[in-house]
Structures are given as C-alpha cells and as structure tokens.
Amino acid sequence: MNSLTIRGFAIGILTATSILAVVYVIQENNAASLKISAADLRAYAKDHEYILIKEKEYKDSLKPDFEKQENIPKTNEVSISITAGMSSLDIANTLVNNHVINSTDEFEDLVAQKNASTKFQVGTYTLTSNMSLEQIVNTLTK
Incomplete structure (x- = not known):
C-alpha cells in the first residue's frame, strides 16, 4: 500500500x-x-x-393471589375448648379445622419434642392464626 x-x-x-x-x-x-x-x-x-x-x-x-387479598383479615382469632380426655391429635385437628394451624403433623412433632402430650390443660383458650406453634403449645399447657 x-x-x-x-x-x-x-x-x-x-x-x-x-x-x-x-x-x-x-x-x-x-x-x-x-x-x-x-x-x-x-x-x-x-x-x-x-x-x-x-x-x-x-x-x-x-402478585400471587394470597398477597392480593387485602380485605381478608391477616389473623384469625378463635376460641378453642379443650375437654378432658382429648388427645394431642384431637387438639391438632381442632386447631386445623379452626384455621389456627396448617398441619397436624408439625403440631404433633412439637408436642412430642416438648413431651407435652400429657400437659394440656382443660379449658377454653383464645388463639390467633399468627401465633407460632411454640406459642400455641405453651398457651395450651399452662
């Protein structure tokens, strides 16, 4: 070039x-x-x-559908009655039916872990769906 x-x-x-x-x-x-x-x-x-x-x-x-539900209350407050002779599974089923917890298995596991199956007290308790499993077990065994 x-x-x-x-x-x-x-x-x-x-x-x-x-x-x-x-x-x-x-x-x-x-x-x-x-x-x-x-x-x-x-x-x-x-x-x-x-x-x-x-x-x-x-x-x-x-947003997922569960986030869109702004008008639905975030907590569900219910009154649960524990009677004499109820097993921890009966209590767990009552909590599931009242939408306080989602699974009986997790509740049963925690009760077994804390060895609390014989410590439930007869009475009527007010529980909310935003309580942790630990709080629920502690409330029901006081």
Missing part, C-alpha cells in the same frame, strides 16, 4: 463518520420533538386491541 491509498482510506472513514454523526444528531432532534398524546395512545391501543392499565395495576396483577 502506498501513501495515497492509506490517505484515501482515512478520508473515507472520516467522511463516513461525519455523515453518521450528522444523521444521529438530526434523528435525536426529530425524536425529541415527537410527542404522543394520551388520546393518541388510547386510540392506537383500541385500534390494535391492546389494553392500557396503570403501572400499579400491572404490578398488582403480578
């Missing part, structure tokens, strides 16, 4: 870069001046069968 070829190549690259820079600046100015009104957006969405929703509605739609 001689110096004229290299010089021509360099001028070509410089010219192409200059043209691209000018085109970029012109397009940026045109894009900045392009404004879409809310009415235009709604009309476009309607014509193309899109549905427009607000960002909060969209984020709420992504």
